[in-house]
Amino acid sequence: MSYKIYLYDTDTDCIGSGTLSSAYIQSQLEAAAGQDIEVHISSVGGSAFDAIAIYDLLKKYNGNVTTYIDALAASAASIVAMGGQTIIMSKYALLMIHKPMVGSGGNADELLKDVQMLNIVQSRLAQIYMDKTGLDVVTVNSLINSVTWLSADQALDLGFIDGIEDYSTDISNSAIIKNYISTAPAVYQRCINKILTNKSNMNIENKELIEKTTSVLDKIMNFFKKVVNKQTITDKGTLHHTGELDEGTEVYQDEDMTTPAPADTYTTPTGSKVAVKGGQVQKVIPPAIDPDADPNADDDDDEATSDKLKAAKKPMSVQNKLLEIKAKLHAQNSLLVEAKEALEAANNRLQKTREEVKNEIRSDFTPEGSKRSNKAKTEPAAFFAPTSTVAKNAVRKAIAK
Numbered sequence: 001m002s003y004k005i006y007l008y009d010t011d012t013d014c015i016g017s018g019t020l021s022s023a024y025i026q027s028q029l030e031a032a033a034g035q036d037i038e039v040h041i042s043s044v045g046g047s048a049f050d051a052i053a054i055y056d057l058l059k060k061y062n063g064n065v066t067t068y069i070d071a072l073a074a075s076a077a078s079i080v081a082m083g084g085q086t087i088i089m090s091k092y093a094l095l096m097i098h099k100p101m102v103g104s105g106g107n108a109d110e111l112l113k114d115v116q117m118l119n120i121v122q123s124r125l126a127q128i129y130m131d132k133t134g135l136d137v138v139t140v141n142s143l144i145n146s147v148t149w150l151s152a153d154q155a156l157d158l159g160f161i162d163g164i165e166d167y168s169t170d171i172s173n174s175a176i177i178k179n180y181i182s183t184a185p186a187v188y189q190r191c192i193n194k195i196l197t198n199k200s201n202m203n204i205e206n207k208e209l210i211e212k213t214t215s216v217l218d219k220i221m222n223f224f225k226k227v228v229n230k231q232t233i234t235d236k237g238t239l240h241h242t243g244e245l246d247e248g249t250e251v252y253q254d255e256d257m258t259t260p261a262p263a264d265t266y267t268t269p270t271g272s273k274v275a276v277k278g279g280q281v282q283k284v285i286p287p288a289i290d291p292d293a294d295p296n297a298d299d300d301d302d303e304a305t306s307d308k309l310k311a312a313k314k315p316m317s318v319q320n321k322l323l324e325i326k327a328k329l330h331a332q333n334s335l336l337v338e339a340k341e342a343l344e345a346a347n348n349r350l351q352k353t354r355e356e357v358k359n360e361i362r363s364d365f366t367p368e369g370s371k372r373s374n375k376a377k378t379e380p381a382a383f384f385a386p387t388s389t390v391a392k393n394a395v396r397k398a399i400a401k
Contacts, residue, residue, distance in 0.1 A: 002066070003032040007080065008042045015046030015054075015076040022053035029061055036064040039084060045075025048100050048121055055128060058083030069093045069161070078160075079125060082132045087161040089152045095160060098147040100125065133159035229257060234266035234274065245274060249281045 005028045007020050014020055020043065029037070039058065045051075058065050058080075067084030074096035081087055081095070089095065100121045102114050126140045133140070135158065152164045232239045239245070239261055240252045251261040251274075260279025267273055271287030 001035075003028075003035040003037045004040065005032075005037060006040045007077070008040070008070075009044060015043055015080065016050035017046065020046065022050045022057065025054050025057055029057060032061075032063065034063045037061070037066070039065065039067045039080070040070050041067060041073045041077055041081055042069075042071040043074065043077035043080075044072065045077045048076050048079070048125065051076035051079035052124065052128075054080045055083040068165070069095060072096070079128055082128050082160075086163070087132075088163045088165050089155055089161045090165050091152050091167075093152060095150040095155045096148065097125075097129065097144055097150075099144055129160070135159065229255070232266075232268055232274075234268055236264060236266050239266060239274070239276075245281060245284065247281055247283060250279055251276055251281060252279070 005025065007015070007025075009020070010018065012018065016022075018024070058067070064086075065084045066086045066088060067081045069081050069087070069089040070093060071090065072094050073081040074094070075098060078095055078097050100118050102118060122141070122144060126137060126144060129135070129140045129144075130137060150158065150160065152161070155161045156164055229240055229242055230245075232241065232245055237253060240255055240257055241249050242257075243249060245251075245268075250257075253259050253261045261276050263277040265273055265275050273285040274281055275283040275285070
């Protein structure tokens, strides 16, 4: 639990007097005895010298100090606010900085001394703002000279504060529904409120349902991504990539394409060398041409040799291709089964929810003679309703008169 100190202006006190003086703050810090403290500020300012003293006390305090600008930190109060390790400002508050002032009189020499003193004080105040914001001296002095008022957003952008305190509550589905039914008849409001009360876990269930369905869809997308992805077998493992293996192509060492391939030079079955660095192809060097090869060799021999090589490679190539297709089909079937189960579970959950909602809003009143379920209650007969023929005739005569 943090120790709280409030620096709120009163009718007689501001920064430098009463409960807003440096002496009072010192006594409060001694009472806190190293606990984390929260200093709440709502002040138009006051003494610049007392503000600097309070700033120093807060900076030297052993515990964690958080300053809160609750409504206004103007003039000297803005210096006090800078003393927190963390500065939080209400979204509705204001921060104001300006040139230091003094009320004095005297001759020209005395007034000149006051000007020199005020310039020195401003330089010290500017340094405090610069230490907090990281802004340069020209920018800070420009803000001071212009008498700058800052909203919470502006103060955060400039670095005067570390965060904004927002009191707005999260908007839920229940809150939105209640807002729309606020003018509805009481009977309808009671029905809706009962549903919202008894179904407080519906949002949680729907969230779990959405997350589960999203997970299945992600897996489906990843599967098709793997189908589109290409693989290049090399002497140092398989490279996974999309598109052609050219310069600039991103290459990975796993099918999910999440881990970039290590920097190295890879040799493909065709003899090309692929230089990889930083997960990208830097260079592709085609296979070297044998200088001793006869370019005018007999085409029939080439064809015969090619046919022999194809014949030798064909069984292994076909087998590998079949295994690859089989693996893809197996993965696709498993994924479709999982998707089917997830969608069935989602449908069952939605059906259950519909039935529960229908049961909640179902009326328990059935007019006499209605064809609705006989389990519902019927309206009791009014105590004054005539039941015998004589009584009914008497009522008719009375009405006729």
